[in-house]
Amino acid sequence: MLSMISNKMTRKLPIRAQLFFLALGVLLTGRSHAQDDVAIRAMKDELSRSISQIQLQKMEKPYFLAYRMDDMNRTTVAATLGSVTEEQPARVRLIGVEIRVGDYALDNSNYMSLRNFGGGMFSSIRQAPLDDNYQQIRRDFWLATDAQYKKALEDLSAKRAALEARKQTDNTPDFSKETPNTESESPEKTQASLQQLKALARAISAVFRSTPDIYSSSVDIEYLNSYTRYANSEGSTFTRAQPVFKLQINAQTQTPDGVPIADSIQLFGHTMADLPAQDVLISRTRAMADRMLKLRSASSLDRYNGPVLFEGDAAPEVFAQQFATGLMAVRTPLSDDPRFELFFNQMMSQLGGTSFVDKIGGRVLPDFLSVSDNPLEASYKGVTLLGASRVDDDAVKTREIRLVEHGVLKTLLATRVPVRTVPHSTGSRHGWGPTPSNLFVVSEKSSTSDDLRKELLRRVKDRGLDYGIVVRHVGGGSAASFMKMASRMARQGAQGGTSLAEVYKLYPDGHEELVQGVEIAELTPAAFKDIVAVGDTPVVFTDEFIPRVGALFSLGISATSDVPVVSCVVPSLLFEEMSLVKSQGPFPNPPISPSPLAKQ
């Protein structure tokens, strides 16, 4: 639709074309309503009727209302050993309603009652018709608004009662005031060709046909082309396209003793064009398979305490999994039972690590390191950054946020849900809570990779150790570890931790030995203060990033975006001290029959 003049287009076009479109843009803004499609018009019309008219008897009217609509066009393909195991195109349209009664200081959010747990919390999103049918879209928002308004009234009244029963010391408002904002973007045109994706999945997965000692493997491809429309009662609106293409190659096997060996390659882009060519992917897969076969006969180690170098991908991986989770502001909801709040904090730290909410102004990293979150960068040295966007899920304009400066924590990433130390949104709402967008770790001093290794070996010698440790791939991933944690909780007595996928002993003479069955004993964000040197070539690592579970209680589930994807740009990291241990079993027995593919 030509009426959508997107900033994306003007950046790439030559001057003459830009002027033409600019002229066209001027022509069209005269009739600004022409830019809104049927769906957005239906949303805005129902929103303005609701906010002005909805009121139950003499009770309070809402002071804020936001409508969201996500069109998710998802194509999923999976294959193993050259054969497709899954092919599913799916289209769904989800809508969400966020309604607030009371006022910015005190409203129905940030409150947890047993009624909210489970179904209650998820009732604010529902499926809507795929057709751009004006009446039907309005009907769905009408019914959703009605249900959420009634729930909001009940919640606010219960919350007020809970507050009367105790002394409240924290007067942080429930909702921050932000400047209204408007953005628009046209939908992403690139479709996924099912045939193309299947062909790619088959070609890559066929690599494992020649490695029967790798017991199971799969290639998973997903292309999610989602388009979001948003409007709220403060006057903000946006439309936004978020295409995400994901390719994952997984392989698992066991040593003859049953120790699990697992590795994966995970790549993200906006479309398939952002990924390396097929033959590059195949050779990377082969290299991974070869390494896993070597690991089956590699040695292990019992315990290691000493310096550890995270090189290449491993550095942003470990940073994303273990440090970045602390950079989000999370608010403890009020509850009718005060004991719940205690339990909540415990549960939150178990499920997502500690938050740095009380460490603002404190030292979290060595003084030569700084961290910033920048949603305005689209790429780094030719590699696409997936966290880029102009506007967050609350329609707040995004900007670069300096999180850590010279090792000192300055602020946290926040949504419009204020916390004690962060009163305003940083434009970081993605999905149900705050997440980073593109995280950059920047250092005042850096070393070449050779020098880093020399430094590692110097410290190894000082400590009187036989070797140092170099990690090149951590494995697992934040989404995967969340699922693993959840399934661990569901099945007691599960098998051990996740072994590091690619780790080496580095000897003083420079030679390396692969090590299997080793995991990091305990890694908290505090350990990152022990970084003593960093590399000079930051690497981009992109992964899914689940927002902190606590945000669900802050009316989080009114946004319907898929799991947010975050890019981290981090140089190699040399930690002065870290503990590694042998992975403990019990491990499942290796298979009794050899693979059908094994040569007799």
Add this chain to the structure above:
Amino acid sequence: MTPGIFELQKEVSVNYLRQFCVFALLLFTALGLSAQQVPSDPVLTAMQQELTRSFQNLKKAPMPPYFLSYQLTDNHAIEISSSFGALTGSNDHITRFLDLDLRVGDYALDNTHPLRDADPYGDMGDQMDRPQIPLENDPDALRVALWQATEHKYRNALQRLQKVKANVQVKVEAEDRSGDFSHESPDTYSEPEAPFAFDTAAWEQKLRKCTAPFAQHKEIIENSAEVIAEVETRRYLNSDGSQIRISSPFFRIIISATAKADDGMELPLHQTYMSFRPDGLPDDATLNQDVNRMIATLLQLVKAPLAEPYTGPAILSGRASAVFFHEIFGHRIEGQRQKNEDEAQTFKKKINQSVLPDFLSVYSDPTLKALGGTELVGYYPFDDEGVKARRVTVVDKGILKNFLMSRAPIEGFDHSNGHGRRQQGYKVVARQSNLVVESAKQVSRAELKKQLIEQIKAANKPYGLFFDDIEGGFTFTQRVLPNAFNVRPTVVYRVFPDGREELVRGVDLIGTPLIAFSKILAADDQVTVFNGVCGAESGWVPVSAASPGLLVSQIEVQRKEKSQERAPILPPPPAVREN
């Protein structure tokens, strides 16, 4: 396939080659082919190779399995849905699912033996790690997936057998000492892969049109129509030597709408159509007519008076009686319930005793594709354990004769009668198929109503009830709960002694089985079919029940569950943008 073929198969002796040839000849004569043999199936070949190899290799293990079976279910489904005239979903999905049964121990005691007082979710872990089965027919990829699943299942089976042995030692002696698995002869059977064609775009339009009328009425708060077109091919192999391939398309339309009365009560109505043939679905004119009828009924229901809790005489229409029988009777004749000591075992000791009035007989027949012109969803030629389906006489002139059996024996019944069924991912258990209730004496519906009025007057009641349509029901069969049933009617009338009928709303039919049966007085001549899905221990399976209308001397109704939510505050939004 004509009934003649099934009859023929019953008479042919259990001689694999002759059976196979006779069948193949008939099949190819029917298709007009002159092929020498059944075309090869690479999937079946790969399954057979891997089953044989795995079974042989596992013989080297300290506790080898004595039985192994693979069932692959290929399903291609197109689902289209709409609501109030707009398309809400359109998906085309292909899946291939593996169900694997592996037994260690022996026929008398094996790893599938139920654990008494065990954690009811203990077996769920099994369902969590399932490898993805290749959708394509590359034999190597298929074999690797089957190999992984077999190894995994074997490890779990060993663990469970240990638990079983301990459990048996620790608990009191079981009442029923029959074994865990029956001996059955292997069987072979093959249907060609059914063709599948469905015009998605045309059906999207049809569904939009079909639900548009519901949008005209503000009392109707929810509406959906769904068409599901699928073709399913099942391949089953086991270590006894059975090899079965079944393939069939299946088409369904489900239209639902809910109206809300002023007091908040939600009043649902449903209309379903199903067929095994692509041309068996209704045309636009029929759909339109039925939709208008639904709307008219809903609008009447919204204004209808609330019914009160009541006991007294009633007529259940054929559909209502069918659900009634499915819930109060059908579930209590499933074989394994007679052995499970947590179950009430209502009919366990009643073989050859009177359980129903002597004018009623009941049979379960999965080989029936249709009854009186209505197709039956509970049809299947072979069950999920590869046992041939057959008609089972459950009640003969009021006397209980048989239970529905899978390969899990029970006291007095050593063999399967082809009723072992499961939804993909679950363990097989004896389930219903097509339940048919027949009455030796029948009267017209008008005569039945006359008899109802006589009953009303004799019992000195102000009115009787007539249950015309139901949406479903549920029942409890365990000892720990009262063995009640609840059948949810959607269209109910009061019948007054002067013959006048008045639509009412707000009640569910309840009762307990033995008493309910003893009150059946008469049946009419209007046999109707209820096609649905039944959920129980082995998941959801399609079933049907057919019954004539029944006169019951005493039925009980209780208040229906009612939503406490108010009607929406604002009126519905306008259809077009105001300026």
